[in-house]
Amino acid sequence: MNFAWIGIGVLVLAAIILVSRHSEGMVGGVTNADFASLVSGVALLIVIGGSMLASRRFNVGTALRHATIWLGAVLLLVTLYSYRTEFAGLGARVFGELVPGAPIAATDAEGRIVVTLRRDASGHFGARGTIDGAGARFIVDTGASVLTLTPATARAAGLDPDKLTFSVPVETANGVTFVAPVRVGRLEIGPLAFHDLRAYVAPPGALNDNLLGVNVLDRLASYSVRGDEMVLTGPR
Known part of the structure; x- marks a missing residue:
């Protein structure tokens, strides 16, 4: 199973929810900022944890590389959302x-x-x-x-x-x-x-x-x- 695509799917779904409900300021009783942070963490765990489970031999370097890439993706998502009005x-x-x-x-x-x-x-x-x-x-x-x-x-x-x-x-x-x-x-x-x-x-x-x-x-x-x-x- 490709956990990277699952993580991407989670981020895309979160972005859609945030854009559609940004005027209300809340998603399910959670602030938009907290919701974005929560989803970002879940996506990161899916990718890293999934990669660990799928691999018989855990490679620290590979895991760190994946974590860095996904952290960058999360930061990009948060930045785009923060400046949505300007964009x-x-x-x-x-x-x-x-x-x-x-x-x-x-x-x-x-x-x-x-x-x-x-x-x-x-x-x-x-x-x-x-x-x-x-x-x-x-x-x-x-x-x-x-x-x-x-x-x-x-x-x-x-x-x-x-x-x-x-x-x-x-x-x-x-x-x-x-x-x-x-x-x-x-x-x-x-x-x-x-x-x-x-x-x-x-x-x-x-x-x-x-x-x-x-x-x-x-x-x-x-x-x-x-x-x-x-x-x-x-x-x-």
Whole structure:
């Protein structure tokens, strides 16, 4: 029997359990740190003890070599777990660079969700999200008082533009246009979720992108611009 593979299996299973329950801080009444130490010791005993049982002649040098290798593996596992938040943030940031508009999510010291948006090539802060389950791209526009959707996005979200009344006048860069007032059940930007929002649907040809207006930003604890990044901080 290959006890090394059993030890690896124990470590992998422990890693999965720790990652899935790290927010709770406990595993079966034991702290995450103690659980990691306990499992590491068990895995080490399985490998060394198993090797001793499987071998008719116990070799001290071989046992020490195996112990050193497994101690290194245990330390690596503990280190990766300790810096899981930093690694997750780094991965999200790399993904955000590779996929323009992808929100970069994290959690601040107060436990609030923080989403960072990168400035795109056109100089806008774009974000990919969903509106009532339909995928959409948004541009943050502090000049727009209300969330405003293109006809295509509205239709994908279950709102038929042909049945809407375009009766509300709004000022745009091209003059006054008339939009249709609607209600949106759920808007998501990464892990940030907004419910029961007032929104407008623009007439055909008036918008190229959906506008994330001030009525959405006002639901946040705060929002700020830092160079080429906009930071959206959700409520607690």
